[in-house]
Amino acid sequence: MDHHSILRVVSKLLIPPIIVYALYVQWHGDFGPGGGFQAGVIFAVAFILYGLVFGVEAMTEVLPTSVIRVAMSLGVLIYAGTGFYALLVGHNFLDYESIGHGGHHAQEWGILLVELGVGITVASVMIGIFVAFASRTPKLKDEDW
Amino acid sequence: MQEVVLDLEFIIGHYNYWLFVILMMTGLYITVSRGNLIKKVVGLNLFQTSVFMLYISMGKIEGGTAPILTGDPNTVYSNPLPHVLILTAIVVGIATTALALALVVRIGEEFGSIEEDELIEIEHELDFAEESAEASPVPGQGDANKGEPGGK
Amino acid sequence: MMTGISLAAIVNVLLFTFLVMTAIAIVRVRHLFAVAMLSGVFSLLSAGLFVALDAVDVAFTEAAVGAGISTVLMLGTMALTVTREKTTKRSPVLPVFVCVVTGAALVYSTLDMPAFGTAQAPIHEHVAPDYIARTPDDIGVPxxxxxxxxxxxxxxxxxxxxxxxxxxxxxxxxxxxxxxxxxxxxxxx
Missing domain, CATH: 1.20.5 (Single alpha-helices involved in coiled-coils or other helix-helix interfaces)
Structure with a gap:
């Protein structure tokens, strides 16, 4: 897509606000609408936009496939790890009472940790699926659409 | 339940369910009648979204607000449970859609077609080739037939 | 009160009309690029409906996932396979029959359902009020x-x-x- 200069400039302008918005949705999920699922998807959209406009090769230089693979499992590990941490310090699985000072404080931190795990997994899964589709050689040219 | 009275009030209270059923059946129709595999996936998505809408509409309370605490004890909140169910269902739905589309891509690459009618024909040809290979004693012929599944 | 109800009803009816029109267009159009775009439109419209039904979190997810990611994935699949649907030789009688019968059964089952928006519906009577009442004390997030x-x-x-x-x-x-x-x-x- 080298000849679409308007697309290139506009998407370059759009990508930073998209990432900032994704982080806002991630960390404000317990106060307003939002949370790990939505934030992960929005975060992934920023990278997918970059990949669509500048090519998958350019995107995988910013975010190598090895990183995507590790992040995919890291998110699940953070989630399950929160559960096992509670188990190890003598509470039930995923009982947030064990984190921090207990009470609301513990719940806030537990939710933040768990949502972080969800966010990382969803974002890297979406980017990974996009890379898997886009790095196959397409049959079509620009005009065929 | 007692006998159903089809008055205006009843219709206004239920027309949204009927519209969801219409949308659902449109999705089902696309899935059943269209031969193209991508179109079938779109039909499944349509069906899925209609089911989501049915669930969410059951959780709505007249005069209620979104289930985010306002601090006012008199606020009526819509039912948050369907929202939680559907929220996760949407994300799992996109994951399964991606898997279905990946299968479509592989089918397209392997057989050279993603139309159901053509795929069934190719499958018949393959079965026939296998049977004739088993019947004939010539060695190596069966392997040669299996080697080119996308002959079309 | 009267104007509030009618305004919400108008928005709902408009969204419903667009949804049904989009669904019919998806059935009829054979160009898969248009189908992918229409399914994105369908998702966006349903997100609008979710906002009208108070499900803001769900609307958020549907708008990001349905209208964003799934459209991109469908276009990616198209780029790797075909862009046009072929006409099928099979008759549409059996699918139509199956859909009409299933739809009629579903509509029949909705006759027993409580009217839209009633606060006394069974779905609102069991665990849901409990969750709403206990969340401020138990969890402390809004x-x-x-x-x-x-x-x-x-x-x-x-x-x-x-x-x-x-x-x-x-x-x-x-x-x-x-x-x-x-x-x-x-x-x-």
């Missing part, structure tokens, strides 16, 4: 949906996250792009 999702039902959400992870592993195994790219690079060298 968004009840997040409270249930990540704390009360945290175990379920762990399962969902694992499902998504598994699906991604399956897609990568099927399309095998991650290792294939390395091969290409070494070929070039």
């Amino acid at each position: 968004n009840i949906v997040t409270g249930i999702l990540a704390s009360y039902r945290g175990y379920d959400t762990l399962g969902e996250t694992t499902v998504i992870f598994t699906a991604a592993v399956a897609v990568i195994l099927l399309l095998g792009s991650f290792s294939r790219k390395k091969q290409k690079r070494t070929d070039k060298e």
Whole structure:
């Protein structure tokens, strides 16, 4: 897509606000609408936009496939790890009472940790699926659409 | 339940369910009648979204607000449970859609077609080739037939 | 009161009309690029309907996932396969019959359902008020949906996250792009 200069400039302008918005949705999920699922998807959209406009090769230089693979499992590990941490310090699985000072404080931190795990997994899964589709050689040219 | 009275009030209270059923059946129709595999996936998505809408509409309370605490004890909140169910269902739905589309891509690459009618024909040809290979004693012929599944 | 109800009803009826029109267009159009775009439109319209039905979290997710990611994936699939649907020789009588019968059964079952928006419906009488009443004391976060999702039902959400992870592993195994790219690079060298 080298000849679409308007697309290139506009998407370059759009990508930073998209990432900032994704982080806002991630960390404000317990106060307003939002949370790990939505934030992960929005975060992934920023990278997918970059990949669509500048090519998958350019995107995988910013975010190598090895990183995507590790992040995919890291998110699940953070989630399950929160559960096992509670188990190890003598509470039930995923009982947030064990984190921090207990009470609301513990719940806030537990939710933040768990949502972080969800966010990382969803974002890297979406980017990974996009890379898997886009790095196959397409049959079509620009005009065929 | 007692006998159903089809008055205006009843219709206004239920027309949204009927519209969801219409949308659902449109999705089902696309899935059943269209031969193209991508179109079938779109039909499944349509069906899925209609089911989501049915669930969410059951959780709505007249005069209620979104289930985010306002601090006012008199606020009526819509039912948050369907929202939680559907929220996760949407994300799992996109994951399964991606898997279905990946299968479509592989089918397209392997057989050279993603139309159901053509795929069934190719499958018949393959079965026939296998049977004739088993019947004939010539060695190596069966392997040669299996080697080119996308002959079309 | 009267104007409030009618305004909400007008918005709902408009959204419904657009949804049905989009669905019919998806049935009729054969150009798959248009089908992918129309399914994105359908998702966006349903997100609008979710906002009208108070499900802001769901609307958010549907707008991001349905209108964003799934359209991109469909276009990616099209780029790797075909862009046009072929006409099928089969008659549409049987599918129409199946849909009409199933639809009639579903409509018949909705006759027993409580009217839209009634606060006394069975769905609002059991655990839901309990969650709403206890969330401020138990969890202390304003968004009840997040409270249930990540704390009360945290175990379920762990399962969902694992499902998504598994699906991604399956897609990568099927399309095998991650290792294939390395091969290409070494070929070039």
